[in-house]
Amino acid sequence: MSGLSLAHEPVTGISHGKLGMWVFLASEIMFFTGFFGAFIVLREANIDLFTHSAKELNMWLALTNTVILIGSSLTMALSIYSLERGNTKHFRLFLLISILCGFGFLIVKTIEYSTKFGHHIYPSTNIFFAFYFLLTGFHAIHVIGGIVPMMSMYARSFTKKGFHNVNRLETLGLYWHFVDLVWIFLFPVLYLMFPSH
Amino acid sequence: MAEHITAEHNSQAVHGDGDHSHDGHGDTRKEYYKVFFFLLLMTALTVIAAKIPMPGKAGSIIHVTIGLIIAVLKVAAVIWIFMHIKFDNVYLRAMIFVPVFLFFVLTFALTVLGP
Numbered sequence: 001m002s003g004l005s006l007a008h009e010p011v012t013g014i015s016h017g018k019l020g021m022w023v024f025l026a027s028e029i030m031f032f033t034g035f036f037g038a039f040i041v042l043r044e045a046n047i048d049l050f051t052h053s054a055k056e057l058n059m060w061l062a063l064t065n066t067v068i069l070i071g072s073s074l075t076m077a078l079s080i081y082s083l084e085r086g087n088t089k090h091f092r093l094f095l096l097i098s099i100l101c102g103f104g105f106l107i108v109k110t111i112e113y114s115t116k117f118g119h120h121i122y123p124s125t126n127i128f129f130a131f132y133f134l135l136t137g138f139h140a141i142h143v144i145g146g147i148v149p150m151m152s153m154y155a156r157s158f159t160k161k162g163f164h165n166v167n168r169l170e171t172l173g174l175y176w177h178f179v180d181l182v183w184i185f186l187f188p189v190l191y192l193m194f195p196s197h
Numbered sequence: 198m199a200e201h202i203t204a205e206h207n208s209q210a211v212h213g214d215g216d217h218s219h220d221g222h223g224d225t226r227k228e229y230y231k232v233f234f235f236l237l238l239m240t241a242l243t244v245i246a247a248k249i250p251m252p253g254k255a256g257s258i259i260h261v262t263i264g265l266i267i268a269v270l271k272v273a274a275v276i277w278i279f280m281h282i283k284f285d286n287v288y289l290r291a292m293i294f295v296p297v298f299l300f301f302v303l304t305f306a307l308t309v310l311g312p
Contacts, residue, residue: 192247
Protein backbone atom coordinates (compact mmCIF):
# COMPACT_ATOMS: atom_id res chain seq x y z
CA MET A 1 0.00 0.00 0.00
CA SER A 2 2.84 2.34 0.85
CA GLY A 3 4.15 1.77 -2.69
CA LEU A 4 1.17 3.76 -4.03
CA SER A 5 1.74 6.80 -1.87
CA LEU A 6 3.66 9.05 -4.23
CA ALA A 7 5.07 12.14 -2.63
CA HIS A 8 4.51 14.23 -5.77
CA GLU A 9 1.35 15.25 -7.55
CA PRO A 10 1.65 14.15 -11.22
CA VAL A 11 0.36 17.36 -12.87
CA THR A 12 2.02 20.11 -10.86
CA GLY A 13 5.11 18.05 -10.03
CA ILE A 14 5.19 19.26 -6.42
CA SER A 15 4.54 17.41 -3.20
CA HIS A 16 1.03 16.91 -1.90
CA GLY A 17 1.92 18.81 1.24
CA LYS A 18 3.06 21.85 -0.70
CA LEU A 19 0.11 21.71 -3.08
CA GLY A 20 -2.16 21.47 -0.06
CA MET A 21 -0.49 24.54 1.40
CA TRP A 22 -0.98 26.48 -1.85
CA VAL A 23 -4.69 25.55 -1.89
CA PHE A 24 -4.92 26.62 1.75
CA LEU A 25 -3.21 29.93 0.94
CA ALA A 26 -5.58 30.51 -1.98
CA SER A 27 -8.48 30.06 0.45
CA GLU A 28 -6.72 32.42 2.86
CA ILE A 29 -6.52 35.07 0.14
CA MET A 30 -10.30 34.80 -0.25
CA PHE A 31 -10.73 34.93 3.54
CA PHE A 32 -8.81 38.21 3.80
CA THR A 33 -10.38 39.57 0.59
CA GLY A 34 -13.79 39.46 2.27
CA PHE A 35 -12.52 41.57 5.16
CA PHE A 36 -10.58 43.97 2.95
CA GLY A 37 -13.58 44.39 0.63
CA ALA A 38 -15.89 45.18 3.53
CA PHE A 39 -13.30 47.55 5.03
CA ILE A 40 -12.88 49.48 1.79
CA VAL A 41 -16.62 49.79 1.14
CA LEU A 42 -17.20 51.04 4.70
CA ARG A 43 -14.19 53.35 4.42
CA GLU A 44 -15.64 55.05 1.37
CA ALA A 45 -19.01 55.41 3.08
CA ASN A 46 -17.46 56.82 6.30
CA ILE A 47 -14.34 58.53 5.01
CA ASP A 48 -14.29 61.25 7.69
CA LEU A 49 -14.66 58.77 10.55
CA PHE A 50 -12.00 56.47 9.08
CA THR A 51 -9.58 59.34 8.42
CA HIS A 52 -10.03 60.71 11.93
CA SER A 53 -9.67 57.26 13.52
CA ALA A 54 -6.61 56.35 11.45
CA LYS A 55 -4.82 59.34 13.03
CA GLU A 56 -4.89 57.41 16.31
CA LEU A 57 -2.75 54.64 14.83
CA ASN A 58 1.01 54.66 15.24
CA MET A 59 2.44 54.46 11.75
CA TRP A 60 6.03 54.11 13.01
CA LEU A 61 5.26 50.98 15.04
CA ALA A 62 3.54 49.50 11.98
CA LEU A 63 6.55 50.44 9.86
CA THR A 64 8.82 48.70 12.38
CA ASN A 65 6.67 45.59 12.11
CA THR A 66 6.83 45.77 8.31
CA VAL A 67 10.64 45.78 8.40
CA ILE A 68 10.62 42.93 10.95
CA LEU A 69 8.38 40.75 8.78
CA ILE A 70 10.31 41.51 5.58
CA GLY A 71 13.50 40.55 7.43
CA SER A 72 11.92 37.34 8.69
CA SER A 73 10.89 36.42 5.14
CA LEU A 74 14.51 36.80 4.06
CA THR A 75 15.83 34.67 6.93
CA MET A 76 13.18 32.01 6.28
CA ALA A 77 14.26 31.80 2.62
CA LEU A 78 17.91 31.61 3.72
CA SER A 79 17.04 28.94 6.26
CA ILE A 80 15.51 26.78 3.49
CA TYR A 81 18.53 27.48 1.28
CA SER A 82 20.87 26.33 4.05
CA LEU A 83 18.93 23.14 4.84
CA GLU A 84 18.84 22.23 1.14
CA ARG A 85 22.61 22.31 1.16
CA GLY A 86 22.93 20.43 4.44
CA ASN A 87 24.26 23.44 6.33
CA THR A 88 22.60 22.74 9.68
CA LYS A 89 24.40 25.55 11.50
CA HIS A 90 23.08 28.24 9.16
CA PHE A 91 19.68 26.58 8.96
CA ARG A 92 19.35 26.83 12.74
CA LEU A 93 20.66 30.38 12.83
CA PHE A 94 18.30 31.72 10.16
CA LEU A 95 15.33 29.80 11.54
CA LEU A 96 16.05 31.19 15.00
CA ILE A 97 16.18 34.73 13.59
CA SER A 98 12.83 34.10 11.87
CA ILE A 99 11.34 32.93 15.17
CA LEU A 100 12.74 35.97 16.99
CA CYS A 101 11.34 38.25 14.28
CA GLY A 102 7.94 36.60 14.80
CA PHE A 103 8.13 37.30 18.52
CA GLY A 104 9.39 40.81 17.82
CA PHE A 105 6.37 41.44 15.65
CA LEU A 106 4.03 40.22 18.40
CA ILE A 107 5.77 42.37 21.02
CA VAL A 108 5.40 45.50 18.86
CA LYS A 109 1.77 44.58 18.21
CA THR A 110 1.20 44.13 21.95
CA ILE A 111 2.67 47.60 22.59
CA GLU A 112 0.36 49.01 19.92
CA TYR A 113 -2.70 47.28 21.35
CA SER A 114 -1.90 48.27 24.94
CA THR A 115 -1.53 51.90 23.87
CA LYS A 116 -4.93 51.74 22.23
CA PHE A 117 -6.51 50.18 25.31
CA GLY A 118 -4.79 52.84 27.43
CA HIS A 119 -6.58 55.47 25.35
CA HIS A 120 -9.85 53.56 25.82
CA ILE A 121 -9.93 52.50 22.20
CA TYR A 122 -11.54 49.09 21.75
CA PRO A 123 -13.13 47.15 18.88
CA SER A 124 -16.47 48.54 20.01
CA THR A 125 -15.27 52.17 19.72
CA ASN A 126 -16.29 52.50 16.08
CA ILE A 127 -16.38 50.55 12.80
CA PHE A 128 -12.82 51.55 11.90
CA PHE A 129 -11.37 50.13 15.10
CA ALA A 130 -13.60 47.06 14.83
CA PHE A 131 -11.86 46.33 11.51
CA TYR A 132 -8.47 47.40 12.80
CA PHE A 133 -8.58 44.89 15.65
CA LEU A 134 -10.22 42.23 13.49
CA LEU A 135 -7.67 42.43 10.65
CA THR A 136 -4.55 42.87 12.78
CA GLY A 137 -5.84 40.31 15.31
CA PHE A 138 -6.37 37.66 12.64
CA HIS A 139 -2.96 38.48 11.22
CA ALA A 140 -1.33 38.14 14.67
CA ILE A 141 -3.01 34.73 15.07
CA HIS A 142 -1.46 33.73 11.75
CA VAL A 143 1.95 34.88 13.01
CA ILE A 144 1.55 32.69 16.11
CA GLY A 145 0.46 29.85 13.82
CA GLY A 146 3.77 30.18 12.00
CA ILE A 147 5.99 30.54 15.07
CA VAL A 148 4.80 27.29 16.70
CA PRO A 149 5.89 24.89 13.88
CA MET A 150 9.09 26.91 13.40
CA MET A 151 9.95 26.37 17.07
CA SER A 152 9.12 22.69 16.71
CA MET A 153 11.47 22.32 13.72
CA TYR A 154 14.16 24.29 15.51
CA ALA A 155 13.90 22.06 18.60
CA ARG A 156 13.92 18.90 16.46
CA SER A 157 17.14 20.00 14.78
CA PHE A 158 18.87 19.49 18.14
CA THR A 159 17.62 15.92 18.62
CA LYS A 160 19.76 12.90 17.78
CA LYS A 161 17.74 12.32 14.62
CA GLY A 162 18.02 15.95 13.59
CA PHE A 163 15.77 17.82 11.16
CA HIS A 164 16.44 17.31 7.44
CA ASN A 165 13.02 17.58 5.83
CA VAL A 166 13.47 20.40 3.31
CA ASN A 167 10.02 19.83 1.86
CA ARG A 168 8.35 20.43 5.22
CA LEU A 169 10.38 23.55 5.86
CA GLU A 170 9.56 24.88 2.37
CA THR A 171 5.85 24.28 3.02
CA LEU A 172 6.10 26.22 6.26
CA GLY A 173 8.10 28.87 4.39
CA LEU A 174 5.22 29.35 1.96
CA TYR A 175 2.90 30.00 4.90
CA TRP A 176 5.35 32.41 6.53
CA HIS A 177 5.80 34.42 3.32
CA PHE A 178 2.02 34.60 3.02
CA VAL A 179 1.84 36.08 6.53
CA ASP A 180 4.35 38.69 5.32
CA LEU A 181 2.24 39.35 2.21
CA VAL A 182 -0.90 40.00 4.22
CA TRP A 183 0.97 42.55 6.33
CA ILE A 184 2.47 44.18 3.23
CA PHE A 185 -1.10 44.89 2.18
CA LEU A 186 -2.50 45.66 5.64
CA PHE A 187 0.13 48.32 6.36
CA PRO A 188 -0.83 50.85 3.63
CA VAL A 189 -4.55 50.06 3.76
CA LEU A 190 -4.90 50.59 7.53
CA TYR A 191 -2.18 53.12 8.27
CA LEU A 192 -1.47 55.17 5.16
CA MET A 193 -4.28 55.39 2.62
CA PHE A 194 -6.16 58.29 4.10
CA PRO A 195 -6.47 61.79 2.64
CA SER A 196 -5.06 63.67 5.61
CA HIS A 197 -1.83 61.62 5.82
CA MET B 198 8.84 -0.97 -9.40
CA ALA B 199 6.49 0.55 -6.91
CA GLU B 200 9.19 0.43 -4.26
CA HIS B 201 11.58 2.13 -6.67
CA ILE B 202 9.09 4.95 -7.35
CA THR B 203 8.28 5.38 -3.68
CA ALA B 204 11.93 5.48 -2.68
CA GLU B 205 12.74 7.99 -5.42
CA HIS B 206 9.89 10.31 -4.55
CA ASN B 207 10.43 10.06 -0.82
CA SER B 208 14.05 10.91 -1.39
CA GLN B 209 13.02 13.96 -3.41
CA ALA B 210 10.49 14.95 -0.78
CA VAL B 211 13.08 14.99 1.95
CA HIS B 212 16.13 16.29 0.14
CA GLY B 213 14.95 19.07 -2.06
CA ASP B 214 11.84 17.68 -3.67
CA GLY B 215 12.94 17.91 -7.26
CA ASP B 216 10.40 20.55 -8.25
CA HIS B 217 12.75 23.43 -7.60
CA SER B 218 15.87 22.50 -5.80
CA HIS B 219 17.33 25.60 -7.48
CA ASP B 220 20.29 23.76 -8.92
CA GLY B 221 21.11 25.37 -12.22
CA HIS B 222 19.28 28.55 -11.22
CA GLY B 223 22.41 30.28 -9.96
CA ASP B 224 22.91 31.47 -6.41
CA THR B 225 19.38 32.17 -5.18
CA ARG B 226 20.78 33.91 -2.11
CA LYS B 227 21.66 36.95 -4.20
CA GLU B 228 18.08 37.09 -5.45
CA TYR B 229 16.79 36.84 -1.87
CA TYR B 230 18.91 39.79 -0.79
CA LYS B 231 17.87 41.79 -3.86
CA VAL B 232 14.19 41.16 -3.07
CA PHE B 233 14.79 42.09 0.57
CA PHE B 234 16.28 45.47 -0.34
CA PHE B 235 13.64 45.99 -3.01
CA LEU B 236 10.92 45.42 -0.39
CA LEU B 237 12.57 47.89 1.99
CA LEU B 238 12.84 50.47 -0.78
CA MET B 239 9.22 50.00 -1.78
CA THR B 240 8.12 50.29 1.85
CA ALA B 241 9.99 53.59 2.13
CA LEU B 242 8.36 54.78 -1.11
CA THR B 243 4.92 53.83 0.23
CA VAL B 244 5.45 55.95 3.34
CA ILE B 245 6.90 58.89 1.37
CA ALA B 246 4.06 58.80 -1.16
CA ALA B 247 1.48 58.71 1.64
CA LYS B 248 3.06 61.75 3.31
CA ILE B 249 2.78 63.92 0.18
CA PRO B 250 -0.34 66.06 0.67
CA MET B 251 -2.88 65.57 -2.11
CA PRO B 252 -6.23 67.09 -1.18
CA GLY B 253 -9.63 66.14 -2.49
CA LYS B 254 -11.08 63.09 -4.15
CA ALA B 255 -8.45 63.13 -6.90
CA GLY B 256 -5.67 63.20 -4.31
CA SER B 257 -7.25 60.29 -2.47
CA ILE B 258 -7.44 58.27 -5.69
CA ILE B 259 -3.80 59.04 -6.50
CA HIS B 260 -2.73 58.00 -2.98
CA VAL B 261 -4.62 54.74 -3.21
CA THR B 262 -3.39 54.04 -6.74
CA ILE B 263 0.25 54.60 -5.80
CA GLY B 264 -0.15 52.53 -2.62
CA LEU B 265 -1.77 49.65 -4.50
CA ILE B 266 0.77 49.67 -7.34
CA ILE B 267 3.63 49.48 -4.81
CA ALA B 268 1.79 46.74 -2.88
CA VAL B 269 1.34 44.76 -6.15
CA LEU B 270 5.08 45.05 -6.89
CA LYS B 271 5.99 43.90 -3.38
CA VAL B 272 3.54 41.00 -3.41
CA ALA B 273 4.77 39.91 -6.86
CA ALA B 274 8.41 39.97 -5.71
CA VAL B 275 7.67 37.87 -2.62
CA ILE B 276 5.57 35.32 -4.53
CA TRP B 277 7.98 35.13 -7.48
CA ILE B 278 11.27 34.80 -5.58
CA PHE B 279 10.70 34.00 -1.89
CA MET B 280 7.83 31.59 -2.57
CA HIS B 281 9.67 30.12 -5.57
CA ILE B 282 6.79 30.42 -8.02
CA LYS B 283 9.46 31.38 -10.56
CA PHE B 284 10.57 27.75 -10.53
CA ASP B 285 7.13 26.16 -10.30
CA ASN B 286 4.64 24.73 -12.74
CA VAL B 287 2.47 27.05 -14.86
CA TYR B 288 -0.73 25.56 -13.36
CA LEU B 289 0.46 26.41 -9.90
CA ARG B 290 1.35 29.94 -11.02
CA ALA B 291 -2.16 30.36 -12.42
CA MET B 292 -3.70 29.01 -9.22
CA ILE B 293 -1.95 31.70 -7.21
CA PHE B 294 -1.82 34.68 -9.55
CA VAL B 295 -5.50 34.55 -10.57
CA PRO B 296 -6.88 35.04 -7.02
CA VAL B 297 -4.15 37.59 -6.25
CA PHE B 298 -4.97 39.51 -9.45
CA LEU B 299 -8.71 39.41 -8.71
CA PHE B 300 -8.01 40.55 -5.16
CA PHE B 301 -6.21 43.66 -6.40
CA VAL B 302 -8.82 44.36 -9.09
CA LEU B 303 -11.56 44.17 -6.45
CA THR B 304 -9.65 46.35 -4.02
CA PHE B 305 -8.82 48.94 -6.64
CA ALA B 306 -12.34 49.01 -8.07
CA LEU B 307 -14.01 49.34 -4.68
CA THR B 308 -11.65 52.13 -3.65
CA VAL B 309 -11.44 54.22 -6.79
CA LEU B 310 -14.97 53.70 -8.08
CA GLY B 311 -16.54 54.14 -4.65
CA PRO B 312 -18.95 56.95 -3.72
